[in-house]
Amino acid sequence: MKRKIDIVRAINTFRLVVEYGSFSKAADHLSVVVSAVSRQVSDLEQHFGCQLLYRTTRAMSLTAEGEYYLEEFTELVNRLDMLEHRAEINQKAITGHIRMTAPPDAEELGITRLVSEFMIKNPGVKVTIMLLNRYVNLVEEGIDLAVRVHELSDSRLVARQFSQLNVLYVASPAYLAKHGTPKHPRELSEHNCVIDSSIRKPGRWRYYEGELKKHVNVMGQIEVNYGNIAADYSADGLGIAFLPDFLVRRYLNTGKLVPILESFQIPSAPVSLVYPANRIKNPALSELVRYLINNAP
Numbered sequence: 001m002k003r004k005i006d007i008v009r010a011i012n013t014f015r016l017v018v019e020y021g022s023f024s025k026a027a028d029h030l031s032v033v034v035s036a037v038s039r040q041v042s043d044l045e046q047h048f049g050c051q052l053l054y055r056t057t058r059a060m061s062l063t064a065e066g067e068y069y070l071e072e073f074t075e076l077v078n079r080l081d082m083l084e085h086r087a088e089i090n091q092k093a094i095t096g097h098i099r100m101t102a103p104p105d106a107e108e109l110g111i112t113r114l115v116s117e118f119m120i121k122n123p124g125v126k127v128t129i130m131l132l133n134r135y136v137n138l139v140e141e142g143i144d145l146a147v148r149v150h151e152l153s154d155s156r157l158v159a160r161q162f163s164q165l166n167v168l169y170v171a172s173p174a175y176l177a178k179h180g181t182p183k184h185p186r187e188l189s190e191h192n193c194v195i196d197s198s199i200r201k202p203g204r205w206r207y208y209e210g211e212l213k214k215h216v217n218v219m220g221q222i223e224v225n226y227g228n229i230a231a232d233y234s235a236d237g238l239g240i241a242f243l244p245d246f247l248v249r250r251y252l253n254t255g256k257l258v259p260i261l262e263s264f265q266i267p268s269a270p271v272s273l274v275y276p277a278n279r280i281k282n283p284a285l286s287e288l289v290r291y292l293i294n295n296a297p
Helices: 007-020 023-030 034-048 064-090 111-121 173-179 185-190 227-235 245-254 283-294
Strands: 053-055 060-062 096-102 125-131 145-149 157-165 167-171 192-196 204-209 212-217 219-224 240-244 258-260 269-276
Touching (some): 096 111, 096 283, 167 173, 167 204, 167 245, 185 212, 219 227, 269 283
Parallel strands (some): 096 125, 192 240
16 A cells, blocks of 8 residues: 655655755655655655666665656646646736737737737736737847748747748639739749739748749749738739738638639648747746737637
């Protein structure tokens, strides 16, 4: 029969022993005798039915089971800390200032509406939203939260998926009737294209042919750094556009734009809420992120 133990206390003691590499140093940190620390680790080993540490008179090291359980214990303790943090938030009004950035078309994703709802529920929170058509370095520019499309590349940041989008080739029926419908993306170089200059490579459009990602260089009469306006110009018949589905949805629904080259469409891309890892303990930020994800369209 297993001896009843304070499992959380024993786990924290075991983690301290590993952190300090010493039973005596862990005991000093906890202000208890060494035998009490040793007993807690032994109780933990008996509880889980395995040896967590190799012990000799001169050294101590983790067993294979110890490495596995240390990782699992650390995740468990972190989750408990987050739950306690959440309980603290629930017990008091949320206050704070959040600086966030998003693309100018963020309202089409539902982001700005959700921020408004969040602020009505939490009047003690101030939010500064910057709608920018450029890459923002969150750490250097002191930004708490960003809305970004595509994969995360900076290991200092955390990304939580908000939604997904598809990027479509579209044109107006009038343009296609006059200039013809391209059958392959490489024909786009011969067409007038409405170019969204806010993306990183405006004149280099992507497509997939089977499993291969390819590119085509395009040109056009007009470039604009605002996706909504690019959609408007394409719907007016000024050329073919390559835009996220949420920007052209209203025109697709009315027939002013139609999708083309659908068999060459690139895979859907994540829309993520991105923040520096060390800022999620900000109660206002953690609650806003939670609210946005839980209410994503």
